[in-house]
Amino acid sequence: MIVKLAVASVKHRLGSFVGTLLTAFLAVALIAGSGLLLWSVLTAGPGSDRFGGADAVVAGHRSITLTTEEDKGDKVKVKTKDERLTGAEPLPSAVVETVAGTPGVTTAIADYAFPVALDLGGEPLRAPDATTVAHGWASAEVTPYPLSDGAAPRPGEVVVQGGFGVRVGQTVRVTSRSGVRELRVSGVVGGDVPGQAAVFVADSQVAEVSGLTGPTAVVVRGSEAGLTALRDRLGATATVHTGADKVTADLPGAVPDYIGAISIFGFVLGITGFAAVFVLTGTVSLAVRQRLRELAMLRTAGATPRQLRGMLRLEITLVTLVAAVPALPIGIVVAELVAARFRELGAVPPQFTVSLNVPVLIASVLAGLLVTVSATGIAARRATRIAPTQALRETVTAGHIGWVPRVVAAVVLAGGAAAVLTLVPLGGQFGMGMGFVSCSLLLCAVAALGPIAVGALTAVVSRLGAVTGVLGRLAGAMTRAESRRVVGVAIPLTLMFAINATMLLNGDILTKVTADQQAARTATATVRVAATNAPGLPLTTAAEVASLSEVTGSAATVGTRVVVDEGGKPEDYAAQGLRTTGEQALDLGVTAGELPLQDGTVAVSGPLAEARGWKMGDRPVFWLADGTRADLTVVGVYANWRGFGDLVLPAGLVAAHDPRGLVGALYLRGPADLAEKVGERWPTLAATGAADPKAGTADVQNQQAAWELMVVISLGFTAIAVVNTFAIATGARRREFADLRLAGATARQLHRMLGRETFITVIVALVLGCLISGAVVGTFSVAQDGQWRLFAEPVRYLALIAGVGLLGLVAGAVPARLVIKRRSLPALNG
Incomplete structure (x- = not known):
């Protein structure tokens, strides 16, 4: 039934x-x-396996693994955490000899993998959606790159994949951390590994071009017994990867993360x-x-x-x-x-x-x-x-639910939000996410209070509507009498504003803080030099530019990633290698200690030093991009770290252990015409007349674009929900409208009264939304640089308020037009 x-x-x-x-x-x-x-x-998965034709691949560590033990009294709890590296640890020559000499191993080919940049006549060459990775020619034999045109490379030559669109006989410029070289294209290979574009240099020249002290992997063919014997012989020296695990032995930057x-x-x-x-x-x-x-x-x-x-x-x-x-x-x-x-x-x-x-x-x-x-x-x-x-x-x-349970629930939820805002480091990498969590808790607290919170605001706002006349007084009385209906309509509108304002405004603030710190870092520089056809320039080239007689000071930065031991959990941090000469050309806002750096030293950002409790003279443990352990002495703490990195190491150390190892930017001090002089001497370099305050903020801008996409999705969903809620609430009042029409009210009067009710509801929702987002955004802003802000861009903030408010007014007006669309009275029993 x-x-x-x-x-x-x-x-x-x-x-x-x-x-x-x-x-x-x-x-x-x-x-x-x-x-x-x-x-x-x-x-x-990690993608297609470049080593698919091999039986096994021998490689060094591709991640940092830390194990901790915690005594629980009755048992010891063991935790193992690992963090993936961004580079590949070179293997010593002894490992290659061990592999080749193992019984049962029929083929052992040293594989060098290192990122490079190509350009032809000053125009960068890139394969679509792929990282350009160079190898020694020997690797082509055991990887899916058959020669389709030309011949194997000799010294001074290079073989490229067909996706670059170059022909045999052309000369391309190859940029790697060891320098810039012009190499003749001797051949073109086919094959395709998604995400990778292959380049091959002569085996006799691969160490020189790559700057590697040894191969990054050894490709193996042999029997199962030979592979077992190989594992026994290598022990912990290197790892033997087989099956689907072979792909993890490739260069980490060439494998999707x-x-x-x-x-x-x-x-x-x-x-x-x-x-x-x-x-x-x-x-x-x-x-x-x-x-x-x-x-x-x-x-x-x-x-x-x-x-x-x-x-x-x-x-x-x-x-x-x-x-x-x-x-x-x-x-x-x-x-x-x-x-x-x-x-x-x-x-x-x-x-x-x-x-x-x-x-x-x-x-x-x-x-x-x-x-x-x-x-x-x-x-x-x-x-x-x-x-x-x-x-x-x-x-x-x-x-009705009694007010006591509502208040208790609201206090608990608001207390949780306060704990997140005060105890969780909002200035860290999870700050944006924690801002959303705190906003959600506050929204739930407001929803739990329901008629109490909305009713209090409605009582104030509704009386302001009385200044508009009799209909305003009637609308105010209706909203006060039917506070639960106002709650049902106002809360979704509050959700719409608070959630999206928090995401959007926090992103704006983060972008502004990053840009401000970048501007402060580069304020002392006269010229910023960068490569026009590559992701960076070699340290040797940067040193040549900095040695110009007109240059009075320089600072070269080499981007990298460094793993830090955080209480037994390895964490990956953005870092920079730094080489300075002469006058200060880059101001990091040093708050303790001093720069420049010497060998064996490190400077850390203020938030990281505070979080880890590091002081001057401490020697924490770090792992560089290729997994090399480095015990460095803390000699400085700096404040301008946004868009730069949490760690600053000697540039030479970074370049030697990062697979890319290129100078991302070179800052110079000198006369006003310094940019012209650099351009005349090095036409392939871009020398701007002033330091670019937006440099280094690309990652933050991409992150902001991602946030904006999420805001669009959330806005679309909540906007339709708001319209829907208004429609349900208005449609349920047909009998009420019929009674008012029976009492002599005209359709126009009903529309005007509903318009005032909607206005009161929208104002209440926006006030609640502003209070919630203001608490979260203001706290988030203080966590970034100590300044309290409700927004970074006033026009954007006002546009969001106006947009949400307009949506609420339209959402209230349209259903009213549909319900009160006839002069005749609806049936009272309808």
Whole structure:
């Protein structure tokens, strides 16, 4: 009976279920899309194996692994953590000899892998969506690059992959950390390894071009017994990779890294999941509350509260399942579009693709069902407990929760938000994510307070509307009397503003702080020199430029990554190698100690020094890009680290152990015409007349672009939910409008009254949203540089307020026009 009643109710009341259907559709689609993205990065493999034709590959460590033991009294808990390196540790020649001399090994070829940059006549050569990696020619024999034209390279020559579009006989310029060379193209190879573009130099010249002290891997062919013997002979000296594990022996920079993508898409899922739960719960609860008269009639006819709750749950289940049918394919489309945009931004590897997974899609539907059914169950429990006679008097407050539980819940949630904002380092790498968490907790606190918080604000704002006349006073009285209805409409609008303002404004502040610190760092420089056709210039070239007689001071920076031991957990940090001469050309804002650096020393950022408790003279342990351990003495602490790095090491040390090892920027001090003199002497270098304050902020700008994409997704979802909520709330007032029309009110008067009610609701929502986002954004700003800001760009902030406010006004006006669209009175029993 209940099943038939539920099906009939949905069939004959389709209009009233449209709002819930649309909200469920959007929620399932977004959860499915973000779930597929996270699943795809979690299960993404390292890509195609360049060593696919080999039986095994011998390589050094590709990650730093730390093991800690914690005595629990009755047992010792062992934890092992590892962090992937960005470079490849060169193997000593003894390892190559050991491999070649192992019984059962038939082939042992030393493989050199190192990144290079190519240009032809000053025009950079790049293969689409690929990292350019050079090797010795011997590697071509055991990797998928058959020679398709020309001949093997001799000294002074190079073989390139066909994707570069160059021909045999042309001369290309090759830039590596050891210098810049012009090499003749002797041949072209075919083959394709996604994400890698291959270049081969003569074996006799590979050490000179790469700057490596030994090969990065040894490619092995042999019997199974030979591989077993090889493992025994090498022991812990090197690792023998076989099967699918062979790809991990390649150069780390040439193998896709999905660690950052996991964080990004995990956060996307968190945002969409939170918004979906918040909006779905509010929409479903509001829809149930609007059916009090219908439920009361069923109670009067003999239905029990349990039967009514079962009917409502079955109705919402049917609606959610129907919504899920089109939502799943739309979710797949959303995932593809987001993945494409993130590939453009460089936030994910170019090889990243979305993997379809049926369990993930089913889980997204189940998640939507869980939220809608749970919300219906909570709302129905209150609605069905009300006495039929009370509901027939059109009381829309289906039971009340006492103010004590609401206040307790709000205090707990607000306390959690305060703990996050005060105890968690918002200035660290997880600051943006923690800002979202604190904002979500504050939103839940406001939602828990519900009528208390909204009612207090409404009482103030509604009385301001009295200055507009009789309709303003009536609208104010209506909003004060029906505070629960205002809550149902205002909270989604508050969610829309607070969440998106927090993400957008925090990103703006981070971009501004980074740009300000970059400007402060480069304020003393006269010229910034960078390579025009390569990602950097060799240290030797930078030294030649800095040796110009007109140069009075220089600072060369070499970007890298360094692993730090954080209490048994290896953590990866951005760092810079620094070489300075003469007058200060780069101001890091040293707050303790001094620069320049000497061999065996390091300078650290203020936040990192504080977090690790490092002081002058301490000797912490670091691992460089290729896994080399370095015990360095702390000699300085600096403040201008945004967009630069948390560690500063000697440039020579970085260049020797980072596979790229190129100077990203060279800052010079000298006369006003210094840029012209550098340009005349080195026409392949770009010398700007002043230091570029935006240099070094590219990563932050890409991150901001990624945040803006998430804001667009969140805005779209919450905007439709806001319109939907307004429509449900307005549609439920048909009888009220009919009564007012019967009392003599005109349609125009009703529109004006509703307009004032909507205005009051929008103001209340924006005030709450500003308070929530202001608390989070202001605290986030202080954590970055000690300055309190509500926003970084006033126009952007005001535009967000105006946009959300306008949406709220339109969302309130349009349903009113549709409901009050006829001069004739609607039937009072309709």
